[in-house]
Amino acid sequence: MFHRRLTLLMGLMVVGAVVLFGQLVRLTVVEGADRRREAESRLLIHNWTPTHRGRILDRKGRVLALDRPSFDIAVEYKVMTGAWAFEEAAREARRQNRAQWQELSPAARREAIDDLLPVYQQRLNDMWQRLASISGSPPAELEANRTTIIERVNRMASSIWSRRLARDREQALVEQRETTLELADVARPIREQTETHVLLSDVDDTVAFEARRLAAELPGVHVQDGARREYPFERVDVTIDRSSFPGPLKSDTPMRAQAVGVETHLVGWMRKKVTREDVKRRPLRDPATGEIDRGHYQTGDAVGSSGIERALEHQLRGLRGRDITHLDTGKLEVIAPSAGADVKLTIDIALQARLAAIFDPAFGLAQVQPWHESSPRIGSPLLGGAVVLDIQSGDVLAMVSSPSFTREEMRERPERLIHDDLRFPLVNRPLSRPYQPGSIVKPLVLVEAVTRGVHALTHPIECAGHYFPNKPDGFRCWIYRERFSFATHSQQVEGPLYAPDAIARSCNIYFYTLGDALGAAGVERFYRSLGVGHRYETGVPGANAGFVGRLEGTPIERNEAIFMGIGQGPVSWTPLHAANAFATLARRGVRLEPRVVASLEREPVDLGWDQGAIEYALDGLHLGVTQRYGTGHHIRIHGVEEPIFNAPGIRVAGKTGTAQAQPLKIDPEGKLAGLPGVVRDPKTDPLPEHAWTVVLAGPEDSKYRYAIAVVVEYAGSGGRFAGPIANQAIHALIAEGYLPGAASAEQSP
Secondary structure, three states: OHHHHHHHHHHHHHHHHHHHHHHHHHHHHHOHHHHHHHHHHOOEEEEEEOOOOOOEEOOOOOEEEEEEOOEEEEEEHHHHHOHHHHHHHHHHHHHHOOOOHHHOOHHHHHHHHHHHHHHHHHHHHHHHHHHHHHHOOOHHHHHHHHHHHHHHHHHHHHHHHHHHHHHHHHHHHHOOOOOOOOHHHOOOOOHHHOOEEEEEEEEOHHHHHHHHHOHHHOOOEEEEEOOEEEOOOOEEEEEEOOOOOOHHHOOOOOEEEEEEOOOHHHHOOEEOOOOHHHHHHOOOEOOOOOOEOOOOOOOOOOEEOOHHHHHOHHHHOOEOEEEEEEOOOOOEEEEOOEOOOOEEEOOOHHHHHHHHHHOOHHHOOOEOOOOOOOOOOOOOEOOEEEEEEEOOOOEEEEEEEEOOOOHHHHHHOHHHHHOOOOOOOOOOHHHHOOEOOHHHHHHHHHHHHHHOOOOOOOOOEOOOOEOOOOOOOOOEOOOOOHHHOOOOHHHHHOOOEOHHHHHHHOOHHHHHHHHHHHHHHHHHHHHHHOOOOOOOOOOOOOOOOOEEOOOOOOOOOHHHHHHHOOOOOOEEEOHHHHHHHHHHHHOOOEEOOOEOEOOOOOOOEEOOOOHHHHHHHHHHHHHHHHOOOOOOOEEEEOOEEEEOOOOOOEEEEEEEEEEOOOOOOEOOOOEEOOEEEEEOOOOOOOOOOEEEEEEEEEEOOOOOOEEEEEEEOOOOOHHHHHHHHHHHHHHHHHHOOOOOOOOOOOOOO
16 A cells, blocks of 8 residues: 555655756747847847938939938827817716716716816816927927828818718619718728827927936827938929920920829839838737847838838838947947938939920810810810830830829828829829720730731731621721721722731721731730739839720630720730830740839740741831821811921831720719810710820931830820920930930929
């Protein structure tokens, strides 16, 4: 019996020892590193020192974005509105009446709160006076700033609540149930009503230090690192020589204007709201290694919200400095901050500003003129975009979207921009908005058809005015219209058309034939080889891939393949796709991904295009802008023909086009999207088409150097609307020294 008890006792001791040993292993081995860090952290005092965000530069080193150190004084929204005083009074009333609070009637509770309310209201009044004193700002200025912030937040809340109410009422209708919902039923606080807002920006160090010292005595006041992100080229004064403008817009007197939002779409902007996603992306400690990340996010940090600022946030973001005081030894360890890396773009901001100015309706080219058409739209601004691409490198030299906007507008009235579904100012059209290609794709279709062996350059095609012999009302050539007395291109040339003439004259029948010969699979393969359906990684976020084929995934039919031969049907691409496709043609079939961030590396891809077909395509494009019969040769103004392209010493090859447009959105007053103030009668006013012009340009005695793509939305004729803008893009290249030309009196910004 004794031995059994001894054995049991020893067994229990062994079990206990094993448990203790296991606990020791867990504490020293499994959790040792974490517990050691925790112990050491109690002996350390950390003080973070600010860093600077990297700069964004254009291709010539001009600074597009940079940090300037400063501080902001922010105040909690409930303090601004005075709600803080009521909350504090209510909290103190409950504390003083804790024992009987639940038994008090609502009226008695409110009386208890009201008795204490003046005390806290006086604290708020004192706080505003002290804040005015230490900041040197008159109380009236603080009051005005408060009012502006409160009004802005109220507008945002009202807009959000109205949409909530409309959504819930619509849902009730769908579910066939009665509802008595009112605005008060959906008026839940929005985020902006629970956050701090900057009351005073860019205060100096002395004011910031004093406000921080008194923060405990100033309810709801916070001093934030308010490093200002400055964008020197957001607004640029530009002088444009108008001697090369068409007709009534021409003048020997240069015109000066301010281009606004010159680089906003590309460079982007910052936000001062750190989200959970930000913290998760860069926490204080790496979850895997436990290492401290000096670039972690803290409340009040500025974060890239759009454009390059967002896409290259990790590269631009600097690393904070860290002063570490060791309490056990008194040692001070100083880790200096590291500034973020600079980012260089391929954009030439001076060229960008010139092109942005051309889209200003004040110059008249982006405005419906009497010689454009006879329509109620005369005088209306036109929207669109343009891309200038360096052919050899694939660098985007300029990418302009109209309309643009400023960061101040985004900061002060974001709802106006976000909910502007008539003009869509936030959309970067050259990169992010797809359009049907229309006739600009025809020279590329020729090259593909010859390369695939379904068409021979020695084989001309008859233009009968319509593609199917027994269907004269469908698949017609653009020239086969009543106002042209149902003429055909074959009648004009007295015979069938060869490729260069077909391109220059933009004969639909010729390219219907090629689309039919390529077939559904061949046409789809062709568009995909040009990058359609592929999202360009230029460094700027938000690229649209375009699409080819039916969105629901059903096969392309024969009729659709025929239409796709002239750039219509189930296919769309962006102006950047268009410029890059023409650059690929100029590179003789070598495709190179375009880029905006200069550090991006790309591998060229040889598409294996037939070189003879490329020569014919380039000849056709050259004829299209140099011969009177070419669709890109001239525009008619008050009965007088004027050449579209008029830069001396510059060789141009190009293609104009019109493309079917999606139905315009019409607001409740009947106004057209993109055409503010213009009312459309859908019965009498047909929808206009998107206007395209894409050109290659270079010195007369050299290769083509630049590809330019211009689209003007809901305009009509590519030659009349987009052509003159493309011409001015060439003159801008001359003015900035990219192409040879006469000395200009204009000055680069």
